[in-house]
């Protein structure tokens with residue numbers, strides 16, 4: 432429930448308040464946000480790109496036609512990367528560009544290309560601020576859903592006194608921080624399973640699957656952002672633990688089952704995203720099986736269904752399952768929801784033409800619950816996780 436790991440695109444335009452944007456960048460970085468600064472050409476007259484780079488650890492960008500940067504992360508990708516865009520300071524000229532929908536440099540193009548909320552902190556001489564043209568542009572931005580922060584009134588760099596000063600960095604920070612700290616799940620104890628399992632055959636071999644764990648890790652992060660106390664029981668995965676999340680690493684389905692059953696009864700929410708092996712070898716060879724026989728037989732036995740076992744707990748948590756299907760996605764998922772007696776199921780089309788699923792960075796879900804359903808269209812897994820968490824949060828509170 433914080434700015435931690437949020438992707439903030441900080442747009443700096445050419446006014447004297449640009450030097451204060453460095454302090455804003457520092458506050459955001461300190462709060463754990465990932466900050467990418469984009470400067471306009473005129474911002475460079477007031478502050479150096481190197482200042483921001485030193486603070487954010489990311490190269491400052493300014494050029495729309497920079498082939499090296501475009502190859503690494505193109506402007507559309509950057510626009511998608513952002514969870515929030517902050518323009519601070521926003522000059523009268525840049526506000527006019529935004530109001531017109533111009534895309535004549537990298538920053539104005541990003542403002543048009545992003546689906547993320549855009550926050551604007553105007554900074555200009557008081558006369559320029561009160562000019563009807565500027566006021567009309569501000570109204571237009573508000574109509575377009577942009578959030579205007581400030582300006583403050585007071586002494587100005589030019590010697591005038593009046594409205595037009597950029598809000599202080601700490602005030603902009605507080606406003607932005609408030610946007611991410613709804614804490615809808617504050618106090619909720621959540622348990623998430625993620626990743627694949629490995630079912631040992633002998634000391635060096637196992638039966639596994641292609642799950643990357645990305646969806647489950649994203650859900651753990653999204654739950655934490657909303658204030659939940661999150662435990663993530665993860666099968667083998669190289670993914671970093673989302674900040675604030677308690678991680679328990681396991682290998683096999685039986686271990687995952689044990690870890691989950693020890694805590695599930697004390698949890699309010701269980702989200703099962705793990706791709707748990709349905710079967711495991713009946714016996715595990717104690718030493719490496721030699722390549723002597725012409726053929727081998729291996730007997731497999733059923734693993735416990737972790738999700739169904741949690742759903743069967745008396746006064747257990749609110750349960751959310753996943754269903755990876757290749758056809759009849761919605762019907763099969765709903766059948767699974769009813770059979771396993773779970774509260775909500777997120778169906779996932781993993782057919783080859785779907786474009787989402789196992790190792791992909793994007794996914795789409797069809798979420799079903801008793802008496803309702805909602806489609807969550809293809810998008811990045813973290814954004815999708817946040818949308819799913821929003822739905823879960825509504826259902827829990829209902």
Ligand code: C5P
Nearest residue numbers: 703704705707734735736737738752753
């Ligand atoms: O029955 P199926 O494996 O398709 O169900 C998928 C859902 O059940 C997922 O949420 C998965 O995490 C969960 N599951 C489980 N334990 C198993 C098998 C599946 O928790 N042994």
